[in-house]
Amino acid sequence: MKFRRSYKRLLTILLLFTATGITLAAAPTEHGELSSDIFIDNTKCEQCHAIIHYQWRGTMHYNAYEDPFYQKEFIEASNDTSGIVDTFCSRCHTPIGIVSGEIPPIDGSQLSDIARQGVQCDFCHVISASNGTGNAPFIVSPGKTKWGPFNDSKSAYHESEYLELYTRSEYCGMCHNVIHPLNGLVIDDTYTTWKEGAYAEEGVVCQDCHMTPGITQFEANPGRAGSGAKKREHISTHDIVGGNAFVTKILGEEKYSEMAVERLEKAATLSLDAPEIAQRGENVSLTISITNSGAGHKIPTGVSEIRQMWLAVNVKDRNGKELYNTGEIDDDGTVVNATKMYNTILGDSHGQSTLSFWLAESILEDNRIPPKGTVTEKHAFEIPVDVAYPLKVEATLKYRSAPQETINYLFGDNVYEVPVINMTIVSSSIYENEGEATEVPSTPGITALGSITFVICAAYCIRRRKI
Ligand code: HEC
Ligand code: HEC
Ligand code: HEC
Ligand code: HEC
Ligand code: HEC
Incomplete structure (x- = not known):
């Protein structure tokens, strides 16, 4: 068995060299090369991989094609470009629809059920090689063999093959780097900003944060990868979540909407520099620092011209009287007086800013925060003069999936209200006189009561975790 595998691999390598003379694996799977019938429905995989299936179903990968926001933008893009980008957009949002040639037409009338499953189990696991990163240069070999991260995996249903690519950021980087097909402008650079950032240097990959419970770092998730499989020290989680708390909500995927909020809450930290004492009539300066402490790429990332932070x-x-206020949202849903919008601004052929990235020809501004930046x-x-002390200063980092x-x-x-997520909040107080700042209003009795409550809670929590 082992011999056969290595023999097969050797043969492939030999073929590669003779066919191309260079190290490129093969041509990416072309439009319409395969029939969608050879891909296997996710419900089949569910029979043995129930947990993984439960985690994936409902994510933005599962919804990559049905996503109503994508659908609307796809039609706009197609209209604006007389259909030039039809197969381009679909290559990542319905990869099976592309390799099977079921798109075009773009109305989905020829699309099989399996192609509607977006970025789906069997598709992801029949990727047998890649031609690099950006614009989905995957090579797929649908059929009996499923490629994955294990080199000792056995299943009664399918052959298993180890491919290192699955454990690397380059796997995700196939689709998570988007380059304009006509003018080469890099529109989505999630992979690149990871590659150029501190995490790549430390060897922390996309999977460490997005396919483990860790969110901002690797955290082992012991278990079994399939029914009857042996216990392993780590099984990667497939509830791959980013910051999309909006479309997940529209689609009724509450669990993923909540997970997106939790992720956003861990992405950044704030620090506030404000005076402790200041007098009436005085001009007060505040300095607020935002650190991208949790994301392996710039924040925001992805379609970052559309995202807002x-x-x-x-x-x-x-008494609650407002003395200063910026970055609130008015009744029309517009962000008022924010000092800066942390995202990218794309320019069209006239140098005007545009959110229609298929029309973009330049990057006018990139105000995102690099990893650890x-x-x-x-x-x-x-x-x-007429204020009641103390004053409360509060700074909140906010995120919205779209204007x-x-x-x-x-x-x-x-029709839809885009939720505004508070990523993180920092606050401080300003007093009129020295001494007030250190006066902590607390009575020993209350502190003792607090400690008792804490002990009871802790005991309860420990018991619950054991169950
Ligand atoms: C976006 C592509 C993608 C999709 C969709 C996807 N997987 Fe995976 N899967 C991966 C990657 C990447 C790994 C390896 C991660 C690692 O080890 O770092 C993996 C690992 C696995 C493993 C090995 C065990 C483990 O979890 O580490 C199994 C089994 C598996 N996937 C099954 C499935 C099934 C079943 C589905 C559908 C319900 C699915 N996958 C959907 C990319 C995907
Ligand atoms: C009859 C049960 C069964 C079915 C159906 C099934 N699998 Fe598996 N699969 C397994 C078992 C068991 C393993 C071994 C897990 C291990 O080694 O820890 C496995 C392993 C895998 C691996 C890991 C391969 C590697 O070498 O890293 C992947 C990927 C995978 N399955 C994907 C799929 C996909 C995709 C489907 C649906 C098209 C599917 N499986 C259907 C039982 C099944
Ligand atoms: C076949 C292409 C493809 C591959 C491979 C792929 N993705 Fe995706 N991914 C997509 C598409 C398309 C979407 C967007 C769906 C949408 O929003 O409509 C997406 C969405 C996501 C999201 C959700 C973003 C949000 O705003 O919430 C995350 C996180 C993500 N992918 C991470 C990963 C990681 C990590 C990997 C590698 C393990 C990976 N993806 C591999 C195509 C892919
Ligand atoms: C150190 C942990 C970490 C690593 C490594 C990491 N991410 Fe993220 N990712 C996050 C956090 C935290 C967020 C939420 C903040 C945000 O949305 O920008 C996020 C958000 C995202 C989003 C949603 C972006 C948006 O705002 O719409 C995508 C897509 C994504 N990651 C893909 C990737 C890919 C692809 C890689 C590898 C090239 C990767 N991530 C590496 C932690 C990480
Ligand atoms: C190379 C792969 C790739 C191509 C090509 C691509 N996308 Fe995407 N798209 C993605 C990924 C990955 C995401 C998720 C990034 C994020 O969450 O910010 C995404 C997200 C989106 C979103 C945001 C969806 C949401 O729910 O917030 C829209 C809209 C979108 N794409 C439209 C398009 C259109 C229109 C085209 C063609 C002009 C296109 N995409 C081409 C990979 C691709």
Whole structure:
């Protein structure tokens, strides 16, 4: 068995060299080369890989084609380019639809059920080689063999083959780098910003954060990969989640919407530099630093011209009177007075900013925060004479999957409200006089009661975890 495998591999390598003379594996699977019938429905995989299936079903990979936001933008893109980008967009959003030639037409009338399953089990696991990263240069060999991360895996249903690619960022980088097909502009550079960042150097890959429970680092998930399989120290989780708490919600995938919020909450940290004491009439400066402490790529990433991340800064006095306010959202859903929008701004052929990335020809601005990078914002306000001390300063890093007006334009007014997620919050107080700042209002009795409550809670939690 072992001999046969290595023999097969040797043969492939030999063929490669003789066929191409260079190290390129093969031509990427072309449009319409295969029939969709050779791909296996996810319900078959579910029979033995129930947990993995449960984790994947409902994610944005599962919904990559049905995603209503994608659908609307796809039609726009097709109309704007007289259909030039039809197969381009579909190659990542319905890869089976492309390799089987079921797209075009773009209305989906020829699309099989299996192609509608988006980025699906069998598709991902019959990727047998890749021609690099960006614009989906996958080579697929559908059939009996499933490729994966194990070199000792056995299944009664299929052959298993180890391919190192599955354990590397280059696997994800096939689709998570998008280059404009006509002018070569890099539109989505998730893979590149990872590759150029601190995590690549440390050997932390996409899978460590997105396919383990760790979110910001590798965390082992012991278990069995399939029914009857042996116990392993780590099985990768397939609930691959990013920051999309919006479309997951529209699709009724509450679990993934909540997971996206949790992920966003771990992506960044804030620090606030404000005076402890300041007088009426005084001009106060605030410095707020935002650090991308948890993401392996720039934040935001992906379709980062559409995503929005900004800082809301708010100062109130003791009675709740507002003294300073930026980055709030008005009744129309527009972000008001944010100092900066942390995303990319793409330019069209006239140098005007555009969210229609298929029309982009240049990058006008890139205001995103690199992995482990920090940016700072300065704010200032004057303390009015009639305030009630202490003043409360609060800075909140906010994230939204798309501007409200874009969603209104695509779906109609008042159809979907794009949720605004508070990624992280920092606050401090400003006092009038020295000494007030250190005065902690606490009574020994309350502290003792607090400790008792804590002990009871802790005991309860420990018991629960044992069950
Ligand atoms: C986006 C592509 C993608 C999709 C979709 C996907 N997988 Fe995976 N799968 C991977 C990668 C990558 C790994 C290896 C991760 C690692 O070890 O670092 C993997 C690992 C596995 C493994 C080995 C055990 C483990 O979890 O480590 C099994 C079994 C598996 N997948 C089955 C499935 C099934 C069944 C489905 C559908 C319910 C599925 N996969 C969907 C990419 C995918
Ligand atoms: C009859 C049960 C069964 C069915 C059906 C099944 N598998 Fe598996 N599969 C297994 C078992 C058992 C393993 C071994 C797991 C291990 O080694 O820990 C496995 C392993 C794998 C691996 C790991 C391969 C490697 O070498 O890393 C992948 C990937 C995989 N299956 C994908 C799939 C996909 C995709 C489907 C659906 C098309 C599927 N399986 C259907 C039982 C099954
Ligand atoms: C075959 C192409 C393909 C491969 C391979 C692939 N992805 Fe994706 N991925 C997509 C597409 C397309 C979407 C977007 C679906 C949508 O939003 O409509 C997506 C969505 C995601 C999201 C959700 C983004 C959000 O905003 O919430 C994450 C996270 C993600 N992928 C991570 C990964 C990781 C990690 C890997 C490698 C293990 C990987 N992907 C491999 C195509 C792919
Ligand atoms: C150190 C942990 C870490 C690594 C490594 C990492 N990510 Fe992420 N990823 C995150 C966190 C945290 C977020 C949430 C913040 C955000 O949305 O930008 C995220 C978000 C995303 C999103 C959603 C972006 C958006 O805002 O729409 C995608 C897509 C994604 N990651 C893909 C990848 C890919 C592909 C790789 C490898 C090239 C990768 N990630 C490596 C932690 C990581
Ligand atoms: C090389 C692969 C690839 C190609 C080609 C591609 N996309 Fe995507 N698309 C992705 C990935 C990966 C994501 C997820 C990134 C993120 O979450 O920000 C995505 C996300 C999106 C989203 C955001 C969806 C959401 O739910 O928030 C839209 C809209 C979209 N793509 C439209 C298009 C259109 C239109 C085209 C063609 C002009 C296209 N894509 C071409 C890979 C691709």
